[in-house]
Amino acid sequence: MVLAFDRNGYSNPISQREMQTTKRRFISESEHVVRAQFTTSRPMGIYEPFRQVPMWKNTFENDHILFASTSTIVDVEPNQENKVDVISRASTAPPSSNEQEGNKPLDDKVQRRLAQNREAARKSRLRKKAYVQQLETSRLKLAQIEQELDRARKQGVYLGSTSLSSSHIGNFGTLNSGITTFEMEYGYWVEEQHRQNSELRNALQARVTDVELSMLVESGLNHYYNLFRLKEDAAKSDIFYLMSGIWRTSAERFFLWIGGFRPSELLNVVMPHIEPLSDQQVAKVNTLRQSSQQAEDALTQGIDKLHQTLALSMASDPMSEGGYDCQMASAVEKLEALESFVNQADHLRQQTMRHMSRILTTHQAARALLALGEFFHRLQALSSLWAARPCEPA
Amino acid sequence: MEKVMRLASEKGVVIFSKSSCCLCYAVKILFQELRVNPGVYELDQDPEGREMEKALTRLGCNAPVPAVFIDGKLVGSTNEVMSLHLSGNLIPLLKPYQNLS
Numbered sequence: 057m058v059l060a061f062d063r064n065g066y067s068n069p070i071s072q073r074e075m076q077t078t079k080r081r082f083i084s085e086s087e088h089v090v091r092a093q094f095t096t097s098r099p100m101g102i103y104e105p106f107r108q109v110p111m112w113k114n115t116f117e118n119d120h121i122l123f124a125s126t127s128t129i130v131d132v133e134p135n136q137e138n139k140v141d142v143i144s145r146a147s148t149a150p151p152s153s154n155e156q157e158g159n160k161p162l163d164d165k166v167q168r169r170l171a172q173n174r175e176a177a178r179k180s181r182l183r184k185k186a187y188v189q190q191l192e193t194s195r196l197k198l199a200q201i202e203q204e205l206d207r208a209r210k211q212g213v214y215l216g217s218t219s220l221s222s223s224h225i226g227n228f229g230t231l232n233s234g235i236t237t238f239e240m241e242y243g244y245w246v247e248e249q250h251r252q253n254s255e256l257r258n259a260l261q262a263r264v265t266d267v268e269l270s271m272l273v274e275s276g277l278n279h280y281y282n283l284f285r286l287k288e289d290a291a292k293s294d295i296f297y298l299m300s301g302i303w304r305t306s307a308e309r310f311f312l313w314i315g316g317f318r319p320s321e322l323l324n325v326v327m328p329h330i331e332p333l334s335d336q337q338v339a340k341v342n343t344l345r346q347s348s349q350q351a352e353d354a355l356t357q358g359i360d361k362l363h364q365t366l367a368l369s370m371a372s373d374p375m376s377e378g379g380y381d382c383q384m385a386s387a388v389e390k391l392e393a394l395e396s397f398v399n400q401a402d403h404l405r406q407q408t409m410r411h412m413s414r415i416l417t418t419h420q421a422a423r424a425l426l427a428l429g430e431f432f433h434r435l436q437a438l439s440s441l442w443a444a445r446p447c448e449p450a
Numbered sequence: 451m452e453k454v455m456r457l458a459s460e461k462g463v464v465i466f467s468k469s470s471c472c473l474c475y476a477v478k479i480l481f482q483e484l485r486v487n488p489g490v491y492e493l494d495q496d497p498e499g500r501e502m503e504k505a506l507t508r509l510g511c512n513a514p515v516p517a518v519f520i521d522g523k524l525v526g527s528t529n530e531v532m533s534l535h536l537s538g539n540l541i542p543l544l545k546p547y548q549n550l551s
Contacts, residue, residue, distance in 0.1 A: 340538075347535050350483050358476025365472070389470070396473050396513070400528055407536040 234293025241286050242303055245279070246436075252276055253429035260422055270418045276425040277413055284402040287315065295394045305439035308432065314355060314401035319348045319408035322428060326412070329427035330420040340415045348408050355404070359397055366390050451505040453498060459522035461489035462547040466506060466517040468494045473528050474516040480531070484541065485549045488518075520544070 290298050301309040323345050377383035413421050458464045465488045467474035481488050493499035503514040511517050511527050518525040520543050534540040
């Protein structure tokens with residue numbers, strides 16, 4: 057509850073707008089207060105540090121006027137005994153007749169109020185100090201971030217899903233519309249994934265019919281297949297972007313294998329949640345896992361070979377490679393193979409999911425999808441927590 | 451085309467490849483893992499390589515290499531091989547040609 061005190065010390069709860077007008081009236085009556093820019097459109101209320109910036113800025117510029125107490129209206133708690141006087145006064149102002157209310161003798165009430173004023177002024181000074189310190193730290197942090205951005209821009213990194221806000225940083229470095237589109241669509245994809253997961257969780261708890269469940273499973277699977285389609289397009293725009301995993305959160309990136317998760321690893325994530333399985337199912341899942349691992353191994357070795365041959369080629373003297381242009385042309389050809397590898401890896405992911413959905417019952421498939429979604433969600437949460445860790449002083 | 455079909459029938463499992471193609475290498479590794487020794491023809495080392503590439507494309511391969519033939523019949527490229535393997539249908543096809551471990 058917010059209270060305002062009039063000159064006679066009577067308090068009444070007033071509306072926000074009233075407070076604004078009241079405040080301005082008091083300000084104008086005091087000759088030594090620096091007029092700050094007040095925007096009537098913003099609601100007043102609890103102490104809002106950012107609103108005070110203009111005033112403090114003015115203060116620094118006009119350094120002969122020290123605005124010691126703020127004209128903030130403090131949120132008063134109902135049980136507070138000592139109600140703070142919200143009328144602002146400039147402490148360096150000599151007592152004017154206005155503030156003294158004529159020639160009334162200083163009685164206890166006024167004394168008390170002056171003391172409260174001093175207290176309010178002191179608290180305000182402390183708040184201001186804390187805020188300025190905060191500003192300083194933020195300024196340093198901003199400079200750091202700008203440096204990082206500069207560095208990253210030079211490396212051609214798309215600063216999408218880092219801890220920085222993705223949607224506003226679209227025009228840095230090499231602008232690639234295919235990638236910008238992907239980032240945006242991936243953002244929507246993640247949101248939709250969370251929504252679908254919640255729906256699935258609720259459906260399982262509510263024990264809906266298998267028919268309803270199978271529809272949710274179908275949507276869930278298709279949603280993943282959509283992601284693979286998005287990635288296929290992104291691969292055409294910038295394969296390195298996709299392979300870097302920068303579009304995913306940091307913890308997810310830790311599990312990166314050729315542009316995404318390993319299918320066999322995802323099978324392991326899901327297993328505890330789909331038991332009990334029939335013997336036939338167990339056999340099929342084991343075969344699937346083994347086939348997937350073999351396919352993953354083959355692709356991994358293929359990429360390793362690509363590393364080797366590219367390194368060899370780049371390390372050689374251009375003359376031995378038929379000249380610089382020839383060397384570069386063959387290297388470019390090698391890099392073009394990366395797109396195929398990522399597509400194959402995604403193909404593997406899709407096939408694994410498809411086969412699992414056929415091996416499992418509807419209910420098992422629903423539990424599997426839920427487990428998968430929650431696994432990704434937790435990794436994303438982990439990434440945020442990790443990023444928010446307090447930095448140890450150097 | 452005849453050369454392709456002739457070579458494809460010479461062995462139970464045949465892979466048309468290019469020595470510089472790393473995806474082809476991946477497929478070769480997979481067959482190795484499955485204990486199969488396919489006949490491998492590197493098109494970039496064959497004087498008629500170009501024509502053979504065209505022939506393979508005409509047969510329906512998106513990428514001319516790798517092109518896998520089993521029992522003289524075209525199975526497909528990496529995609530098809532991987533799909534077959536995950537569905538558990540590749541090993542039965544390879545059974546007659548698997549080496550004893």
